[in-house]
Amino acid sequence: MSEVDDVIARSNEMLDRTRANSRGxxxxxxxxRQNEVGKRIARIAIVDAxxxxxxxxxxxxxxxxxFGALAVMALLIAATVLLAFAPAEPxxxxxxxxxxxxxxxxxxxxAWLDRQRPALPAPAxxxxxxxxxxxxTLGPQLTALDDGAPVAVELRKLIGEQLPELVKGxxxxxxxxxxxxxxxxxxxxxxxxxxxxxxxEIGEMSASLAQGDLDRLSTRERYLxxxxxxxxxxG
Numbered sequence: 001m002s003e004v005d006d007v008i009a010r011s012n013e014m015l016d017r018t019r020a021n022s023r024g025x026x027x028x029x030x031x032x033r034q035n036e037v038g039k040r041i042a043r044i045a046i047v048d049a050x051x052x053x054x055x056x057x058x059x060x061x062x063x064x065x066x067f068g069a070l071a072v073m074a075l076l077i078a079a080t081v082l083l084a085f086a087p088a089e090p091x092x093x094x095x096x097x098x099x100x101x102x103x104x105x106x107x108x109x110x111a112w113l114d115r116q117r118p119a120l121p122a123p124a125x126x127x128x129x130x131x132x133x134x135x136x137t138l139g140p141q142l143t144a145l146d147d148g149a150p151v152a153v154e155l156r157k158l159i160g161e162q163l164p165e166l167v168k169g170x171x172x173x174x175x176x177x178x179x180x181x182x183x184x185x186x187x188x189x190x191x192x193x194x195x196x197x198x199x200x201e202i203g204e205m206s207a208s209l210a211q212g213d214l215d216r217l218s219t220r221e222r223y224l225x226x227x228x229x230x231x232x233x234x235g
Contacts, residue, residue, distance in 0.1 A: 044083045048076050091115075094164040102152055103143050106135040109159045116167050121178070121188045124170075127195040134202040135159070141209045155205055158198060166194045 055064065055072045064072065092112040100108050110132050117128050138155075145152050170178070170191040178187045185193075 040084060044080050047079050047083060051075055051079060094168060097160040097164055098156065100160060102145065102147050102156060103139075105156065105160055106139040106142065109163065110135045112164065113167065116171065119171050120167070120191065123192045124188070124195055127192060127199055131163075131195065131199045131202065134199060134206060138202060138206045138209075141206060145209070151205055151208065155202075158201060158205075163198050166191065166198070 051072065055068075058064065059068075062068075092108050092115075094112060097105065097109055097112065113128055113131065117125055120128060142152070142155070147156075170187055173187045180186060
């Protein structure tokens, strides 16, 4: 393969990765919106049901009459409108990420990072999408991981502290200065390089956790083969 062919191949690979990340980001955004709408509807249904039940109970002892019925209707409308526009979940703050339970840290970090996305340059947004894919994969891997395990400590520091600090440090720079070189690199370039390193590091940690799962699966499979093969021979 010539050098030109090699460059073309690498370019195509990068393009495919970018498209995959974009599709992943779109799917995650749709899923997040659907989950939020579902939570809002469920919350409205519960509150409206409580209001109706309370009105029925009160009606047994005190006739509500027309004004009472209008008051109940107004209360239902007010509660529905209020809950429809209220946030479905409390907004994730960067300051709370270091103390977030490990099993929910990837999801919380991804939610916080997604809100910072519009303020970032285009190359950084692509990396944010890639990090989101990494965090989606990482989340289920942490459910059974001990908080005190070395990899857990490193992950908490990486995605709960260093990643938010990098983004916050960038957004603190005045917008006109973000493309002005300083010490040979612009803040845009520093952010992009930092996000690239974090994305790679999360991928390596996730692969390390997966390798442990694969090793345990292989050990279990060998155990079952030995046990049941011997049982078959003995039978």
